Amino acid sequence: MAWKTAIMGATGAVGTEFLTILEQRNFPLASLKLLASSRSAGRKLNFKGEQLVVEELTEKSFKGVELVLASAGGSISKKYAPIAVAEGAVVVDNTSAYRMDPAVPLVVPEVNPQDIQLHKGIIANPNCSTIIMNVPVWPLHQANPIRRIVMSTYQAVSGIGAAAMADLAEATRAALEGREYQQKVIKFPAAFNVWSHDSGIAEDGYNVEEQKALNETRKIFHCPSLRIPATCIRVPVMRAHSESINIEFTNPMTPAQVRAILGKAPGVKIVDDRARNYFPMPRDATGQDDVLVGRIRQDVSQDGGRGIDLFIAGDQIRKGAALNAVQIAELL
Amino acid sequence: MAWKTAIMGATGAVGTEFLTILEQRNFPLASLKLLASSRSAGRKLNFKGEQLVVEELTEKSFKGVELVLASAGGSISKKYAPIAVAEGAVVVDNTSAYRMDPAVPLVVPEVNPQDIQLHKGIIANPNCSTIIMNVPVWPLHQANPIRRIVMSTYQAVSGIGAAAMADLAEATRAALEGREYQQKVIKFPAAFNVWSHDSGIAEDGYNVEEQKALNETRKIFHCPSLRIPATCIRVPVMRAHSESINIEFTNPMTPAQVRAILGKAPGVKIVDDRARNYFPMPRDATGQDDVLVGRIRQDVSQDGGRGIDLFIAGDQIRKGAALNAVQIAELL
DSSP states (O other), rough: OOOEEETTTTHHHHHHHHHHHHTTTTEEEEEEEEEEOTTTTOOOOETTTTEEEOOOOOOTTTTTTOOOESSHHHHHHHHHHHHHHTTTTTEEEESSSSSTTTSSOOOOOTTOOOGGGOOEEEEEEEOHHHHHHHHHHHHHHHOOOEEEEEEEBBBGGGGGGGHHHHHHHHHHHHHHHHHOOOOSSSSSTTTTEEEESSBBBBTTSSHHHHHHHHHHHHHHHHHHHHOOOOEEEEEESOOOOOEEEEEESOOOOOHHHHHHHHHOTTTEEEEOOOTTTOOOOOOHTTTTTTTEEEEEEEEETTTGGGGEEEEEOOTTIIIIIIHHHHHHHHHH | OEEEEEEETSSHHHHHHHHHHHHEEEEEEEEEEEEETTTHHHHHHEEEEEOOOOOOTTTTTTTTEEEEEESSOOOHHHHHHHHHHHTTTEEEEEESSSSSSSOOBOOOTTTGGGGGGOOOSEEOOOOOOHHHHHHHHHHHHHOOEEEEEEEEEBBOOOOOHHHHHHHHHHHHHHHHHOOOOOSSOOOOOOTOOEEESSSSSSTSOOOOOHHHHHHHHHHHHHOOOOBOEEEEEOOOOOOOEEEEEEEESSSSHHHHHHHHHHTTOTTTEEEEEETTOOOOOOOTTTSSEEEEEEEEEEESSSSGGGGEEEEEEETTIIIIIIIHHHHHHHHH
């Protein structure tokens, strides 16, 4: 079986990664349509040695399309996903538009592949920092139910979009040369700086990214009692997010048990070389399918040996977005 | 009263900051001697419009010296601090050499100034990431005893030394130009990357920096039951450390109470503008005496309203080292 496929938002950071992953995984395509705003229409993108021309996204774009990989922003998905579904397509949506819709499955293939069957045309792809945390944490949760995760992130600018990577490069170049530079998309000084994730802040003080970590993980894990106080922070890294993760389990858990479980967990690679002080780094995670996991320690501050600390890194655009969506499509 | 003062390690990152702070605060100096290794002897450093010549540190350097500000490395302090004390000087030591020595007070002036009186010639200055956390956390601990702090750091490369800042700049320049560059002092790829603090790892998996956060804070707070699982991470920032801090109090604590307490706490500046999404950033903390505190939230994952989240940033070289030491000297 091969799919008549369309990529919505083909020219963005995730859109171009869709092309890379479809090619690398030799995804069964009957045809491939690249859709973007009128601004990008006419641009050419390489795919398997050919040049594909980007078409303008319109309400008529989905005729005959069977699979849509969407990453053009929440409002675009809100408008066009129902049109694509009406035309008979399945939409794997990488935006936040449908994630918390009870009628839409929210899927990390390593965690809840069975939820895909429940779809009514749309399957949501979780938020990047949530996916990267979920992949190593889920097998631990299955072995020993997790009560609480204190999570602090070190998020790359690629999450803001492709233009943010150029913005960080230019801002850094200017800082090194002592020049002024007006950033185009990153709202806070990016060069050699760290800043709080600039999503909206709710009344309780948590930002939208932090709320996603909690609410999406509860939905994906089918565990509404899970507690996750998150602090989401941007760092001057191009791509791949890192996360400091402190876990409270229900029962005792040792680092040796964590290593044994994660050693055979899908999508996880243990990088935990204490002698060389070599642990997960976003630079090593970039371009990798696996989430890197290290700094595996017993958190002795928790009573009864129920605490574990981890530090992880995963490619935000790849496993955090495009790869996860293509994996969902492969399972369809 | 004016002090005959010597700076040990005058040409390092903290050493040159000592000069800046002594000048800015108009510290009462009877004389000022700059000491460093033979390699740096003869170099000239500016102080109050004059050029002071760096002298080679020898066993005879301390004759007539009343105050030594030391920041030349632990082994140098181990060797020379007792010599200086024998000559009648008081040594404020910025290295880790004496911090956990029960006979040596370990002091953050905003926290335990009274401990200075107990000194027998040496007063230890705590580790940088510990000081920056202690300043805002102590007044909260006084109001409502803290049981546990889950702490993840975003530490600048300046903690590795002055050469590390040049190393980060060169590595970043090379990365932007697509060139190879052999880093001189930073052990992991620094450009657009994040890496675990490269201090030694103990058998329990915690590195030395993380152990300092726990052990030094317990000593400074006189609270041996305090629990602090820390994860110490380096980010590509020149100077000023940031920290994500999740606190468990003994009794209920609201964000409004935290704001009221920190609003009048010495050495703290609240930067917590939710409407503008403006929170502590290392770039803003650089060159500041105060530790910036924001992202003040109730951590609802803790029962009984006993949880608070914070994000803080403080100048690692200034309050994290040189300023704290000079403040100790001012209290003498």
